[in-house]
């Protein structure tokens with residue numbers, strides 16, 4: 001066809017920009033909404049790309065002896081509970097192609113491991129997951145795509161009770177007290193208001209295979225543009241169809 005002899009290429013381009021850096025995805029939502037499960041499903045579907053997951057939980061500050069003594073008074077759902085400077089530094093490094101050491105956090109002791117880190121290598125896609133990843137504007141501004149995982153509060157509380165008693169060494173009474181005192185108010189004050197920053201809202205979390213397929217499709221399109229621009233650096237970015 002005449003098109004196959006054309007010397008210029010046009011690539012899909014909404015904003016005419018050439019992505020040179022990893023594609024950063026922010027995933028937020030209330031506690032036990034299915035954030036991690038959704039991320040795992042996205043990663044599974046993108047098995048042919050280099051994808052890394054960074055959890056905001058890893059950046060919880062370790063508690064002091066005094067704070068540990070009154071741990072039931074400690075608000076783990078407030079933005080100040082996280083070392084956001086360190087998180088920002090980590091994502092900036094990953095975005096510029098450097099590997100990083102991410103702390104390992106223990107929900108049973110409320111401390112970071114002092115002897116080891118998790119090494120996270122440079123990759124094509126960086127997924128940052130956590131209850132408050134949309135809170136800080138500098139962190140938010142690093143994201144190319146923002147996802148909010150939605151699930152009913154009663155479903156989330158039921159999951160939280162099971163998870164925290166089985167995996168995080170808590171008893172039901174303390175989970176319910178913490179939920180009423182800190183988790184629910186922080187959801188209303190910080191998490192729900194951050195929904196307005198989302199590009200995509202996923203109702204029913206990980207059950208929503210259609211939403212996850214659409215998201216993966218979008219990421220593939222973005223990564224495809226990147227590959228194309230690397231292969232054809234002199235490409236002429238014109239409009240929204242790909243033709244050779």
Ligand code: ADP
Pocket residue numbers: 029030031032033034035036037038159163204205206207
């Ligand atoms: P988050 O990362 O938002 O805290 P998770 O993805 O870790 O949430 O899910 C919390 C708990 O609920 C986990 O035990 C997980 O297996 C379970 N879970 C998540 N999504 C679903 C779902 N759609 N159906 C049933 N259980 C789910």
Ligand code: C5P
Pocket residue numbers: 030031032057060076077106107108110130131183
């Ligand atoms: O995995 P999820 O998004 O639920 O993790 C965030 C929750 O972990 C917060 O709601 C916070 O109350 C809880 N948390 C906790 N104990 C810690 C750190 C966080 O219960 N030491």
